[in-house]
Amino acid sequence: MIRIHHPFWHGSEMTLSVNGKPDVQMSHPFVGNGYNCEAVEVMRCIRSGRKESTLMPLDESLAIMETMDAFRLEWGLRYPTE
Structure with a gap:
């Protein structure tokens, strides 16, 4: 089991x-605000002209x-x- 220490959205200890x-x-230093992976993937898709990520397609979301x-x-x- 992998336990990510608090706060999980930008944990640096596990x-x-x-x-x-x-x-x-x-221990791994945390860089960013918790959405870096998403931002990098969006930039990759935009640069390659894609409207959808192969890592997280719309259907999966x-x-x-x-x-x-x-x-x-x-x-x-x-x-x-609500």
Whole structure:
């Protein structure tokens, strides 16, 4: 299991746990604001004339959103703006 330490959206510390072995602590400096990977991919797509990423196609994004919405419905989670 990989545990990313708080805050997960820009964590620089993580712990790797493998059954029967001592935990391994890892550190990697965080650069940016949490959206660097997305921004780099958008720039790559724009430069190559693509309207959709091969790393995260629209269909996959929509499927993830539908899954998250299903969880929210099951949990009864509603946001104030809804």
